[in-house]
Amino acid sequence: MQRVCFLLKVRPERLTEYVDRHREVWPDMLAALSQTGWTNYSLFLRDDGLLVGYFETPSLEAALAGMADTEVNARWQAQMAPFFESLDGRRPDEAFLTLQEVFHLD
């Protein structure tokens, strides 16, 4: 399993709505994530909008490509894009910055 940590920046003025939307992620979006290998997936938020994502997957490349192939991901990412800063026209899942793992203890 690959452990992936990524960062995004939510617009401070849209934090509350972002949190609300993630209480009711569409069931078909959740199913697509599971089917494309996103497991133990959490999102954490700092007060200023810094968003940390963590998930485990057999292959980050396959997880991203798998989701990119789904129709539901295109709809979800289109709805999420306005919540984020600095996407430069990319979808949120294309823009995120993955961090280097420097330590792990099972």
Added chain:
Amino acid sequence: MQRVCFLLKVRPERLTEYVDRHREVWPDMLAALSQTGWTNYSLFLRDDGLLVGYFETPSLEAALAGMADTEVNARWQAQMAPFFESLDGRRPDEAFLTLQEVFHLD
């Protein structure tokens, strides 16, 4: 299980050494973490020194208190303190900022 995500800031001029030190964390430090309920514990680093920690534990409070009671943690944290910014005299494990979990998918 509680999923915990925390942030710290490593001094940019000490990044390489920080990474090196985490390739050889003392065995008694690893054992103390396991014994006090730190599981699936990873550290991730951004180029500028932003450090993201993620772990799972039955209780964050017990995990922190348990480590605080160990002699090895006092030694380890004393050695790590100079690597971090903005500790204001606290140990790294006293200074870290935990983030709110806003989404989870098993």
